[in-house]
Amino acid sequence: MLNRETGRQLTGFSLIGVINTLIHLIIVTSMVELLEVHPIPANGFAFISANLFSFWANSRWSFQTAVTSHRYARFLIVSLAGLTVSLIAVAISETLHWHYLIGVLTSFIFLPLMTFLAHKNWTWKNLQ
Numbered sequence: 001m002l003n004r005e006t007g008r009q010l011t012g013f014s015l016i017g018v019i020n021t022l023i024h025l026i027i028v029t030s031m032v033e034l035l036e037v038h039p040i041p042a043n044g045f046a047f048i049s050a051n052l053f054s055f056w057a058n059s060r061w062s063f064q065t066a067v068t069s070h071r072y073a074r075f076l077i078v079s080l081a082g083l084t085v086s087l088i089a090v091a092i093s094e095t096l097h098w099h100y101l102i103g104v105l106t107s108f109i110f111l112p113l114m115t116f117l118a119h120k121n122w123t124w125k126n127l128q
Contacts, residue, residue, distance in 0.1 A: 006120070012062035013116050016054060024050035051079055063124040074123040082115050 002010065024046045031042035055075045059067045086107040093103030 009062045009120060010116055013058060013119070014112065016057045016062060017112060019057070020050045020054040023053055051076065054079075058119070059124070063120075065124050071123060075119065078115055078118045078123055081118070082111050085111060085114070 027046035027049055028039070028042045031037040031045065032039050035042075037045075055072050056067055058075075059065050059071065065071070086104070089106045090100050090103035093100055093106075
């Protein structure tokens with residue numbers, strides 16, 4: 001069962017995740033559609049921008065800790081691990097000749113909780 005503080009953190013983390021996703025989508029689509037930037041660098045820039053926002057917002061509101069470069073390095077490692085899991089899920093779906101969205105959906109179901117737990121127990125653990 002979740003205690004009150006963990007519930008507050010999970011709620012903040014989830015809301016910031018939704019905002020973060022919108023930021024990523026707005027940046028990548030604006031760069032591709034309006035500025036005619038190739039989708040790969042546009043997506044890379046959108047990932048970096050959204051990742052920095054997510055780290056700052058979660059540090060400030062969800063976990064109420066100081067923003068430090070050491071903590072951001074941890075945050076980025078967890079983010080990249082999540083990306084890796086997502087890519088593997090899609091690759092497995094493709095290998096099994098399933099629709100690629102099965103892998104994407106699997107990631108959408110499991111990654112938010114997995115990354116929350118990794119961030120709570122590693123990224124922001126020391127100063128809670």
